[in-house]
Amino acid sequence: MIVAAVAVCVPAAWWLAQRIGSRIVTVTQPTEGISRTLAAERAANIRSVRYALALNIPLEKKDPVRGTLVIRLVLNDRAPLIIDFAQPAENVSSIEANGQSVAIRSNHGHLVVPAESLTRGENVVEIAFTAGDDALNRHDEFLYSLFVPARASQTFPCFDQPDIKGSLSLTLDIPAAWVAVSNAPEIDRETSDARTRLRFGETPALPTYLFGFAAGIFSIERAERSGRTFHMYHRETDAGKVAANRDIIFDQHQQAIEWLETYTDRKYPFQKLDFVLLPAFQFGGMEHAGAIFYNAPRLLLEKTATQNEHLTRANLIAHETSHMWFGDLVTMKWFDDVWLKEVFANFMAAKIVNPAFPDINHELRFFLQHYPSAYDVDRTAGTNPIRQPLENLKDAGSLYGPIIYLKAPIVMRQLEQMLGADELRDGLREYLRRFAFANATWPELIEMLDRRTGEDLAAWSRTWVEEPGRPTIAVKLEANAGKVSRVVLTQSDARGRSLQWTQQLHVALGYEHGARITAVSMDAPSVEVPRVADLPLPNYILANGDGLGYGLFMLDDRSRQFFLNHLDEIGDGLTRGVAWVTLWDDMLEGRTEPRQMLELARRTLPQEREELNIERILADVHAVFWRYLSDAERASTAAALEQTLRSGITQAPTTSLKSAYFSAFRRTVTTPDGVAYLERVWRGQETIEGLTFAENDFIEMAQELALRTAPGTEAILAEQHTRITNPDRKARFAFVLPALSTDAQTRDAFFASLARAEHRAQERWVADGLRFVNHPLRRPHAERYVRPSLEMLREIQRTGDIFFPLDWTAAVLGGHNSPAAAQTVSAFLAAQKDYPPRLRQVIEQSADQLFRAASRN
Numbered sequence: 063m064i065v066a067a068v069a070v071c072v073p074a075a076w077w078l079a080q081r082i083g084s085r086i087v088t089v090t091q092p093t094e095g096i097s098r099t100l101a102a103e104r105a106a107n108i109r110s111v112r113y114a115l116a117l118n119i120p121l122e123k124k125d126p127v128r129g130t131l132v133i134r135l136v137l138n139d140r141a142p143l144i145i146d147f148a149q150p151a152e153n154v155s156s157i158e159a160n161g162q163s164v165a166i167r168s169n170h171g172h173l174v175v176p177a178e179s180l181t182r183g184e185n186v187v188e189i190a191f192t193a194g195d196d197a198l199n200r201h202d203e204f205l206y207s208l209f210v211p212a213r214a215s216q217t218f219p220c221f222d223q224p225d226i227k228g229s230l231s232l233t234l235d236i237p238a239a240w241v242a243v244s245n246a247p248e249i250d251r252e253t254s255d256a257r258t259r260l261r262f263g264e265t266p267a268l269p270t271y272l273f274g275f276a277a278g279i280f281s282i283e284r285a286e287r288s289g290r291t292f293h294m295y296h297r298e299t300d301a302g303k304v305a306a307n308r309d310i311i312f313d314q315h316q317q318a319i320e321w322l323e324t325y326t327d328r329k330y331p332f333q334k335l336d337f338v339l340l341p342a343f344q345f346g347g348m349e350h351a352g353a354i355f356y357n358a359p360r361l362l363l364e365k366t367a368t369q370n371e372h373l374t375r376a377n378l379i380a381h382e383t384s385h386m387w388f389g390d391l392v393t394m395k396w397f398d399d400v401w402l403k404e405v406f407a408n409f410m411a412a413k414i415v416n417p418a419f420p421d422i423n424h425e426l427r428f429f430l431q432h433y434p435s436a437y438d439v440d441r442t443a444g445t446n447p448i449r450q451p452l453e454n455l456k457d458a459g460s461l462y463g464p465i466i467y468l469k470a471p472i473v474m475r476q477l478e479q480m481l482g483a484d485e486l487r488d489g490l491r492e493y494l495r496r497f498a499f500a501n502a503t504w505p506e507l508i509e510m511l512d513r514r515t516g517e518d519l520a521a522w523s524r525t526w527v528e529e530p531g532r533p534t535i536a537v538k539l540e541a542n543a544g545k546v547s548r549v550v551l552t553q554s555d556a557r558g559r560s561l562q563w564t565q566q567l568h569v570a571l572g573y574e575h576g577a578r579i580t581a582v583s584m585d586a587p588s589v590e591v592p593r594v595a596d597l598p599l600p601n602y603i604l605a606n607g608d609g610l611g612y613g614l615f616m617l618d619d620r621s622r623q624f625f626l627n628h629l630d631e632i633g634d635g636l637t638r639g640v641a642w643v644t645l646w647d648d649m650l651e652g653r654t655e656p657r658q659m660l661e662l663a664r665r666t667l668p669q670e671r672e673e674l675n676i677e678r679i680l681a682d683v684h685a686v687f688w689r690y691l692s693d694a695e696r697a698s699t700a701a702a703l704e705q706t707l708r709s710g711i712t713q714a715p716t717t718s719l720k721s722a723y724f725s726a727f728r729r730t731v732t733t734p735d736g737v738a739y740l741e742r743v744w745r746g747q748e749t750i751e752g753l754t755f756a757e758n759d760f761i762e763m764a765q766e767l768a769l770r771t772a773p774g775t776e777a778i779l780a781e782q783h784t785r786i787t788n789p790d791r792k793a794r795f796a797f798v799l800p801a802l803s804t805d806a807q808t809r810d811a812f813f814a815s816l817a818r819a820e821h822r823a824q825e826r827w828v829a830d831g832l833r834f835v836n837h838p839l840r841r842p843h844a845e846r847y848v849r850p851s852l853e854m855l856r857e858i859q860r861t862g863d864i865f866f867p868l869d870w871t872a873a874v875l876g877g878h879n880s881p882a883a884a885q886t887v888s889a890f891l892a893a894q895k896d897y898p899p900r901l902r903q904v905i906e907q908s909a910d911q912l913f914r915a916a917s918r919n
């Protein structure tokens with residue numbers, strides 16, 4: 063088997079094509095990261111990989127982690143072996159191949175074992191090394207690995223690409239006071255005075271990005287569910303909070319497993335399932351096979367948690383559990399298909415969670431959870447297709463974002479509609495059978511599904527999956543003698559590609575006593591809605607009447623006026639939600655005034671009974687208040703808005719709704735009366751019936767008070783710092799304190815400190831701090847941070863985890879709305895000639911609302 067040579071690279075002398083027997087085997091010289099070419103060559107030549115990895119973890123985080131590794135593998139051909147290890151050559155102390163010592167050759171983050179040390183068939187390579195700390199998230203009392211997308215090779219030598227799966231046998235030597243957890247169950251331990259040596263069993267074949275371990279001082283909760291034992295590792299010190307949450311966390315994992323076993327017709331694929339709750343974990347969760355890592359606050363909910371936070375937790379658990387089948391059992395071949403595991407996880411999560419929340423309007427929930435945030439990216443100049451080409455895994459982090467997490471499930475629902483739910487399920491069962499413990503591409507799945515339908519799925523996929531953006535759909539009503547004569551829908555492509563998005567729409571014609579819904583297949587540039595001639599003129603027409611269609615739905619004047627004046631009169635909660643989101647788009651397109659949206663929110667909130675709609679409206683109120691109103695408009699509406707929110711707190715029938723109103727109030731309060739009230743609540747001088755606050759709530763109140771420069775701000779912050787009992791929350795608060803300071807020089811110093819990578823290690827803390835220094839109330843001073851933040855972005859991408867570039871830019875630009883700030887971003891983009899296209903997209907996505915708001919100011 064021969065792998066392609068790349069003409070442009072100039073191989074080093076020892077690297078040249080090697081004559082082996084009668085054949086020439088040429089291997090591409092490795093470059094930084096893992097190129098597609100290198101990955102393809104290796105995947106074709108390497109199989110049956112087994113890693114035996116032993117790591118010695120010292121008590122002090124400044125001391126290095128040393129390791130030994132034995133890789134067993136089969137080579138189809140005798141060719142140089144390129145092993146990824148993104149550390150300097152000094153970190154490797156020895157390499158042996160098949161029992162013989164091999165000179166250490168390091169090249170652009172890869173170790174190279176020459177062909178003459180290897181043999182066709184079975185090989186054993188042994189390496190002694192010092193691990194890099196970059197992907198180990200080392201803290202004083204604990205550490206955890208986070209290898210996605212290709213960071214395992216920063217810790218130990220491996221084939222760090224998704225389609226070379228290998229089994230892992232891990233041994234961890236840890237301080238005796240620590241515990242540890244990894245993918246496989248512990249099978250053996252030896253304890254001496256100060257150290258414990260733990261051996262974990264051998265995992266099934268996994269890609270390196272799914273290897274995971276955590277070690278440190280953790281409490282362990284253990285539970286049995288249906289014969290399965292779960293362990294939950296955590297560092298929460300509030301025993302009441304753990305007690306209030308633990309059972310439901312175990313229950314929801316077990317329920318998700320049972321549901322997935324039935325749906326996939328396949329047993330849970332790994333030996334066990336444990337979970338690790340990490341303070342300030344970079345993501346919501348990470349699906350390491352058999353050992354899911356979570357961001358602790360997402361699972362350990364406060365008493366004040368909203369209905370949405372409860373749903374979001376259930377969804378997160380179901381999402382990560384679904385990955386055990388979708389992503390972990392069957393893995394994408396390359397990260398261009400990373401969206402596929404995410405879409406399945408989200409898609410399954412929605413199906414799993416729904417039965418557990420029978421009181422929820424799930425159609426509305428799906429709509430509100432996915433569409434507004436997908437639109438927030440898809441309307442921008444920087445939007446991306448669901449499936450994105452990727453040449454090197456070092457850029458894989460930039461693929462992640464709302465299009466993958468939120469637009470893709472919308473598209474998957476369309477696929478389910480086209481195929482039928484049973485056909486899709488059966489197709490997925492076939493897919494899991496065929497590719498179990500192996501890899502698959504999206505085209506391979508589409509081909510399998512295409513055989514099950516008469517529709518042209520490949521053509522559908524080209525527009526919805528391979529292209530960015532959304533259709534603009536306009537409604538034209540023709541009337542005659544006070545009756546409807548025709549309703550015509552047209553679709554157009556704002557990006558000028560003349561694309562046509564085929565989809566099923568349900569058009570609502572709204573009347574006093576309800577809406578008349580008509581199905582329309584939007585399979586042409588212009589389509590007439592059938593069976594509407596001679597109907598009375600409707601109050602409104604909503605082309606996306608059932609919330610399933612995807613696009614920019616343009617309102618006609620009549621419908622816009624009706625929604626702005628009578629939204630609360632619409633009887634159906636889903637229709638009200640869809641109408642609100644459509645109006646929001648209308649505002650961003652410059653057709654509805656921001657102050658009209660705020661007025662509508664104030665009028666409609668007291669009438670709205672759907673908690674999901676209330677939470678959506680409250681989120682948009684925050685955005686419109688801080689971003690889209692002029693300073694004068696904000697000042698003139700503040701008191702009335704606060705009154706609406708405070709009466710919401712008092713009158714809301716549930717704790718979660720009270721909490722939603724209170725947090726909206728806390729985030730938008732500006733009047734002296736309102737701020738004084740917030741301070742009294744923070745001081746405990748004022749209580750709210752039905753709301754009990756936890757440590758985090760008080761922290762957030764203190765932060766908001768500081769941003770408002772309430773009298774005695776520094777004393778409030780100091781007192782809050784003293785009040786915090788949990789060590790992880792205390793450390794975070796100490797980190798963001800300077801960002802909350804009323805002293806501009808202290809904030810400048812905080813911002814300047816972020817230039818050093820070690821100050822950015824806690825990415826969530828950094829994003830919080832950036833949000834504080836760029837808060838709308840600090841705008842005039844904060845404009846100076848915009849340009850240097852953008853200048854640092856390449857470095858941020860290089861040193862940070864996958865979501866950090868987007869979080870970084872969103873945290874900085876989210877506070878701004880001035881033409882000057884917009885101009886800074888535009889000038890930066892214009893001046894960068896060879897800027898990485900994906901990072902440009904990140905900036906364009908984060909700056910879109912800044913541009914829109916600035917064009918009004």
Ligand SMILES: [Zn+2]
Nearest residue numbers: 381385404407
């Ligand atoms: Zn996921």
